[in-house]
Amino acid sequence: MEILRGKCASFLDVSGLAERIKGYDNLHIDIGTGDGRFVQHRAQACPNDFVMGVDACRENLTDTSRRVSSNALFMIANAQALPFELCGLATQITINFPWGSLLESLLVDDAALFDGLGMIAQANATLDVRLNGGALAEAGWSFEEGASQVQNVLAANGFKMRTAEAMSISELKMFPTTWAKRIAFGRDPRAVHLRGE
Ligand SMILES: C[S@@+](CC[C@H](N)C(=O)[O-])C[C@H]1O[C@@H](n2cnc3c(N)ncnc32)[C@H](O)[C@@H]1O
Numbered sequence: 001m002e003i004l005r006g007k008c009a010s011f012l013d014v015s016g017l018a019e020r021i022k023g024y025d026n027l028h029i030d031i032g033t034g035d036g037r038f039v040q041h042r043a044q045a046c047p048n049d050f051v052m053g054v055d056a057c058r059e060n061l062t063d064t065s066r067r068v069s070s071n072a073l074f075m076i077a078n079a080q081a082l083p084f085e086l087c088g089l090a091t092q093i094t095i096n097f098p099w100g101s102l103l104e105s106l107l108v109d110d111a112a113l114f115d116g117l118g119m120i121a122q123a124n125a126t127l128d129v130r131l132n133g134g135a136l137a138e139a140g141w142s143f144e145e146g147a148s149q150v151q152n153v154l155a156a157n158g159f160k161m162r163t164a165e166a167m168s169i170s171e172l173k174m175f176p177t178t179w180a181k182r183i184a185f186g187r188d189p190r191a192v193h194l195r196g197e
Contacts, residue, residue: 002076002077005074006066009076012073017085025048026046027052027092028090030042031054031102034177036053037177039051039052040072043072049071052073052075054079056076056077056101080110080116082117084119089120090121090122091126093117093128094128094129095130097179106153114157127195130167130175130194131150133189134183137188155196162196166193167191169184169189
């Protein structure tokens with residue numbers, strides 16, 4: 001799989017990855033990681049965990065990946081074609097404020113995305129998806145219907161879902177991603193947290 005450090009891309013195989021993640025308690029994979037801020041925050045807050053960020057767009061990752069912690073790694077991949085090297089590794093998966101084809105795949109029950117999520121997840125892995133009103137509106141859904149659609153799609157794909165929880169503006173301001181802050185200070189600060197395992 002293709003990994004990124006600053007502007008420098010390289011490839012990591014299964015054994016190289018096994019070496020990097022050896023000895024860590026949990027493996028957290030953040031899909032659609034954007035500028036990688038969430039990964040860096042988690043890696044620093046949980047030094048016994050290994051945290052990986054995946055995004056299709058490499059430009060936004062240049063800065064954070066250059067100064068990444070030793071327990072974190074950034075990959076360039078499409079969420080609909082997750083690298084097979086991740087097979088069975090994830091104890092936690094997050095998708096924070098998806099847009100574009102990532103959000104579309106969640107809404108339309110895209111097998112390419114859900115096969116990949118099933119492939120990378122360990123048994124009992126947790127999944128946290130955070131959605132926002134603006135992205136759902138751009139995708140042609142109302143906030144309530146879009147959130148409910150994704151919740152139903154996740155349940156249909158075998159995730160045991162808890163009740164969806166609205167995220168307050170103060171929660172968004174505290175949440176360690178760039179988009180959470182943009183949403184909190186933007187015109188449509190509605191957001192919801194869907195949790196499953
Ligand atoms: C609104 S940004 C959110 C970024 C970050 N999670 C945050 O909260 O700051 C959505 C991200 O999803 C990524 N994305 C969209 N479609 C994707 C796909 N099919 N595969 C991987 N990443 C995708 C975009 O490149 C972008 O970085």
